[in-house]
Amino acid sequence: MKVLRNVEDALEFTNGNYQKTVGLVPTMGYLHAGHKSLIDEARKNNDIVIVSIFVNPTQFGPNEDYDAYPRDEKRDFKLCEDAGVDAVFTPDAKEFYKNHKTYVTIEDLKDNLCGKTRPIHFRGVLTVLTKLFHIFRPTNAYFGRKDAQQYLIVKKAVEDLNFGINIIPVPIKREDDGLAISSRNVYLSDEERKAAPILNKALEKGKSSIKKGMKAEDLIKIIKDEIETEKLADIEYVQVVDTKEIKDVDVIDRDVLVALAVRFGNTRLIDNFFYEV
Ligand code: AMP
Secondary structure (H helix, E strand, C coil), X not given: CEEECCHHHHHHHHHHCCCCCEEEEEECCCXXXXXXXXXXXXXXXXXXXXXXXXXXXXXXXXXXXXXXXXXXXXXXXXXHHXXXXXXXXCCCHHHHCCCCCCCCCCCCCCCCCHHHHCCCHHHHHHHHHHHHHHXXXXXXXXXXXXXXXHHHHHHHHHHHCCCCCEEEEECCCECXXXXXXXXXXXXXXXXXXXXXXXXXXXXXXXXXXXXXXXXXXXXXXXXXXXXXXXXXXXXXXXXXXXXXXXXXXXXXXXXXXXXXXXXXXXXXXXXXXXXXX
């Protein structure tokens, strides 16, 4: 497995693999079974698999956890090596964004859900992905449905800007108790960790209640009531949005994303499900 630490080496690697199918799995590291399922999917369908491991400063707001974000390069490399990854790209943030002036953003879709409290987040995501897409020119790029708004935004931006890359969604990987696996779960105290599976439980309740023609507010109430049985849970949002514009719907009469963000202490967790009418 090649370790690429700067853009020059990465471009050389890309040029050396001209005409091969390339699968890219963008990550922020501290890899877990969720990331591994993206890598496995990529491994099945591409000649070359590249994993980027980069805690991207431009997608963190000033009061967010950029410095505290967990990192473990040695463990990440081992997981990638064992999963049959061909190259990892892990550039130095200062060098990668040296005197950087150009950003990529998306209208409207960035403003709802997580964008309401993280106004610069998706601009950072699209900027780093644009750089990665230009460097590696992947055939396929893999994204978890856990970050559902990110997936929808990336899919739209890639269409709008004619990147010619297939954006492949991968299902949410969960712990045995239903909690969506996340690098940020390590922040949870024992008590918070015990409380956190309420999110999946509430979404499962929502899933079994949802039907075409139902009012979104009724579904939201079912989910919120369940979450509120857990006193450590502090709800940021539970919303039902359409999957094209990411706008709130009143009635479930088209394909929707049911998404939530909930805090346990200082840890903000997200989860969701998609419903097709
Ligand atoms: P991150 O390192 O958190 O930026 O995540 C990198 C990629 O892995 C994103 O596309 C995430 O959606 C995906 N991912 C993270 N956690 C999970 C999970 N539990 N199941 C599926 N995909 C995930």
